[in-house]
Amino acid sequence: MTSDIGLRDIVKRYRRGREQIEVLHHLNLAVPAGDFLALMGPSGSGKTTLLNLIGGLDHPDGGEILVEGERIDRMTSGQLAVWRACNIGFVFQFYNLMPSLTAERNVELPLLLAPLSKADRRQRVETVLDIVGLGGRAKHKPAQLSVGEQQRVAIARALVADPGLLLCDEPTGDLDRATADDILGLLQVLNHRGKTIVMVTHDARAAEHASHVLHMDKGALIGESMTS
Numbered sequence: 001m002t003s004d005i006g007l008r009d010i011v012k013r014y015r016r017g018r019e020q021i022e023v024l025h026h027l028n029l030a031v032p033a034g035d036f037l038a039l040m041g042p043s044g045s046g047k048t049t050l051l052n053l054i055g056g057l058d059h060p061d062g063g064e065i066l067v068e069g070e071r072i073d074r075m076t077s078g079q080l081a082v083w084r085a086c087n088i089g090f091v092f093q094f095y096n097l098m099p100s101l102t103a104e105r106n107v108e109l110p111l112l113l114a115p116l117s118k119a120d121r122r123q124r125v126e127t128v129l130d131i132v133g134l135g136g137r138a139k140h141k142p143a144q145l146s147v148g149e150q151q152r153v154a155i156a157r158a159l160v161a162d163p164g165l166l167l168c169d170e171p172t173g174d175l176d177r178a179t180a181d182d183i184l185g186l187l188q189v190l191n192h193r194g195k196t197i198v199m200v201t202h203d204a205r206a207a208e209h210a211s212h213v214l215h216m217d218k219g220a221l222i223g224e225s226m227t228s
Contacts, residue, residue: 004068004196005031005054005165011062012049012219023049025219026063031198033164036191038207039200041216047200048169050216054198055088055167056080067165085110089158093170095150097142097157103149104129104138107157114161128156132186148179155186166190168199172206184209 012024023046031037039047052058053065056072065073067087075083097106104125111121129135132152142150151171158166168187172180180203188209191197199210207213215222 004033005029006066007063009063010053010060010065012053013061023219027219027221029221031196033196034194036188036197036211037199038210038213039198039216040202040207040213045216046219047216051167051169051198051200055090056084085161087163087165089163089166091155091158091166091168091171093173095154097150097153099142102139102141103134103145103153106153107160110157110161124160128159131159132156147175148182151175151183152186164196166195166197168197170201171199172203180206
């Protein structure tokens with residue numbers, strides 16, 4: 001499964017006291033299915049806001065957002081929750097793992113509301129843990145895993161529902177260089193297997209693993225460079 005993304009004339013505003021601040025200014029973006037896009041820019045440039053809009057975590061104040069041809073900007077909060085569960089995998093800088101649960105139970109969490117048998121859930125969990133190289137660590141809790149292994153668990157959790165789109169917000173920001181390169185290599189493998197990936201990063205070396213890079217500044221896209 002892959003995803004294509006189209007944003008047209010997107011405006012996003014926030015209120016700060018009596019002041020209204022426009023964070024995204026009539027932004028347009030097209031991401032083809034199977035792409036690996038890195039979004040770079042200074043803090044406050046609107047990168048995470050854009051990622052949240054693509055993932056249906058926030059609503060635009062103007063414009064259209066299409067993912068696989070669906071107008072997600074028209075969906076209700078309830079519809080978006082169901083849509084996200086089926087179509088989006090989120091990977092964050094901090095892994096948000098449940099410390100009392102094993103790796104396999106953390107990965108299983110997104111499936112608990114799905115109409116799947118226990119055997120089907122187990123099979124999916126085993127498959128994605130093998131994909132991220134943690135088949136032998138399924139029974140370990142987060143405190144028993146390295147930071148790189150914890151991020152791999154988070155990636156496995158993002159993959160377990162087989163979404164077409166992975167949204168990654170600084171996925172290597174808390175990792176040392178060698179571990180970060182390992183995680184980025186895994187994201188490349190997933191991209192080569194057909195996943196569309198949009199990654200926010202401050203790290204130019206991390207961005208080199210993407211197919212191309214878009215730069216943001218003050219709520220606007222300002223340029224593109226091919227990396228491969």
